[in-house]
Amino acid sequence: MSYRTYQKRTAALAFAAALAGSAVLMAAPAAVADVVDVSYQCKTPIGDKSAVSPIDIKSVKSGSGYKLTMSFQKGVSSSPVELGKGAMNPSAVIKLGGADSGTVAVSGPANSAAIPANTPIKINDLSGTYTPKKTGKVTFTAGVLTIKALGTTTTCTPGNNPKPSLTLDVTAGSGGGGTSDSTQSDTDTGSELPQTGPEDSAIALGTLGGTVLLAGAAGALWLTRRNQAARR
Numbered sequence: 001m002s003y004r005t006y007q008k009r010t011a012a013l014a015f016a017a018a019l020a021g022s023a024v025l026m027a028a029p030a031a032v033a034d035v036v037d038v039s040y041q042c043k044t045p046i047g048d049k050s051a052v053s054p055i056d057i058k059s060v061k062s063g064s065g066y067k068l069t070m071s072f073q074k075g076v077s078s079s080p081v082e083l084g085k086g087a088m089n090p091s092a093v094i095k096l097g098g099a100d101s102g103t104v105a106v107s108g109p110a111n112s113a114a115i116p117a118n119t120p121i122k123i124n125d126l127s128g129t130y131t132p133k134k135t136g137k138v139t140f141t142a143g144v145l146t147i148k149a150l151g152t153t154t155t156c157t158p159g160n161n162p163k164p165s166l167t168l169d170v171t172a173g174s175g176g177g178g179t180s181d182s183t184q185s186d187t188d189t190g191s192e193l194p195q196t197g198p199e200d201s202a203i204a205l206g207t208l209g210g211t212v213l214l215a216g217a218a219g220a221l222w223l224t225r226r227n228q229a230a231r232r
Contacts, residue, residue, distance in 0.1 A: 032167040033058060035073070038142045040156035042077045050159070051076040051120065055142045057094065057165035064173040065131035068140065068166075070094060070106050075120025076145065076156055083115040083149050090123045093143035097164065099136025103143060104128050121147065132170040139164035 035054045042049045054073040059066040070092060091107040106128035115121055123145070132138065141164045145156040 031059060031169070034163075034165055036142065036162050036165045037160075038158050038162045039160040040076050040145060041159040042154055042156040044077055044154045045152045046080055049077050051156075053123075055162070055165050057140050057142070059130075059140075059166060059168060062129065065129050066168065066170075068094060068104060068106060068128050068130055070126040070128075070142065070165075072123040072125075075122045077121050077147060077154055078118050079115065079121065079149065080117055081150075082117045083111060083121070085112065085114050086110040088115065088121060088147060088149040090126060090145065090147050092126050092145040094128070094130075095141045095143045096130075097139040097141060098167070099170070100132060100134040100138045102133075104130045104140070123147075132172045135170065135172045138168050138170050140166040140168070 033056070035056045037052055038055045039052045040050065042051070052074070053076050056071040056073065058069045058071070060069075088111045089107075091105065093103040093105055096102050096104065106126035108124040108126040111122075111124070130140075142158055142162055144158075147154040147156070
């Protein structure tokens with residue numbers, strides 16, 4: 001085998017190994033998100049009402065935890081009178097499943113514009129913080145929605161046993177060894193969070209794969225130079 005042929009084979013092997021490592025990483029996303037139709041059964045001051053809204057739950061890593069954002073794609077319930085700007089305050093809980101248990105409290109800003117009478121109430125994005133207490137795959141499912149307006153409270157409960165809107169592969173922090181059957185909440189409400197999910201996980205993993213590729217190329221260059229020095 002000539003020296004030039006040896007150089008080419010060494011570089012090709014390093015490149016192939018880097019691509020294989022990147023492919024393995026890309027095949028294992030850390031998050032799986034899905035839009036789920038939730039059939040809410042609402043107890044209102046004027047009687048029972050029902051509405052179906054597609055629910056989307058997204059996450060972004062924040063320190064040792066995750067910022068969660070719960071989005072409602074359709075309005076739920078309604079009011080017999082107009083709700084003025086800032087009159088309606090929403091909150092909800094997200095149920096944990098899989099490796100962890102308990103709930104995460106999420107809340108959002110009051111309505112930024114008046115809501116006409118007998119119109120489905122559009123819920124702003126609700127946000128909260130989840131800190132893993134267990135390691136493994138954790139599911140996040142829409143729970144009870146609470147709407148407070150004009151001194152009244154409307155409670156909407158999912159009636160169709162919805163499936164999870166988000167699944168995360170998480171690792172518990174150094175202090176996370178006990179039970180997590182407690183409500184976790186976040187006081188920072190009203191801010192929009194960066195959208196994360198499978199696509200962002202893939203981007204991050206692709207970046208890591210690129211780093212592996214560069215490391216493989218650097219290794220091939222080092223081997224080539226070493227062999228050149230040996231031949232001298």
